[in-house]
């Protein structure tokens with residue numbers, strides 16, 4: 001029998017989610033704040049020059065404009081990323097609170113999620129190999145599934161391709177029996193040691209403390225996959241070769257609020 005999570009556990013998993021949101025929002029919002037303040041310095045400098053030197057040279061003007069354009073682009077992409085994050089977390093919260101399933105096609109969710117990472121993937125020179133057939137229909141929680149994929153893409157970018165010129169992500173999906181789908185997500189990046197792999201689902205375990213890691217990503221992934229989507233997750237990794245995350249997901253998730261995870265990670269808070 002499956003039991004609903006106790007209120008206190010639900011609060012704990014929501015707490016981890018909120019901490020994750022706060023942490024992930026920090027980077028794009030921090031970038032935007034820094035850039036906004038640089039932009040306002042530029043404007044002040046420009047005003048001062050105009051006041052003291054009425055006949056500004058065209059070349060000076062053009063340099064100012066180029067800097068301002070760059071600053072606007074940075075703010076634009078940072079704030080877009082922040083807005084995407086808020087949308088996706090809001091959807092997870094709605095899924096968790098309402099327990100309302102929705103019909104969707106797996107390839108739509110995969111494409112939509114990848115689209116939110118388009119700029120970062122391009123910057124990292126990351127090739128994406130997709131083998132997700134159309135027609136894999138789910139009656140489940142698309143926002144939560146998208147959150148899982150987001151975390152896996154983010155991890156490949158943050159941990160997988162460090163110090164490399166380029167990398168590749170492969171996403172592959174297959175029907176498994178009548179009502180399961182097997183989703184394989186792999187990167188050909190740095191991989192991880194057995195010690196890291198062992199702790200990967202522990203909350204706050206990160207090898208990137210102070211460098212963009214919070215250690216909440218894979219814990220949230222674990223909780224969503226087992227507790228919301230009611231599937232299973234396995235991670236395989238080899239240093240220097242890459243990392244593969246294997247998900248087995250029911251195409252019809254049970255209705256109702258967050259469920260007790262199927263099995264618990266080794267670490268208990």
Ligand code: ADP
Pocket residue numbers: 155156158159160187189190191192196200205206207208212213214215216217218219243
């Ligand atoms: P964070 O990304 O904030 O560090 P996660 O919970 O997402 O935390 O991941 C925990 C740790 O697992 C990471 O710090 C990293 O060491 C390792 N890891 C996760 N995904 C990958 C990956 N694709 N390649 C290499 N290492 C990874």
Ligand code: MG
Pocket residue numbers: 151154155215216217218
């Ligand atoms: Mg992460």
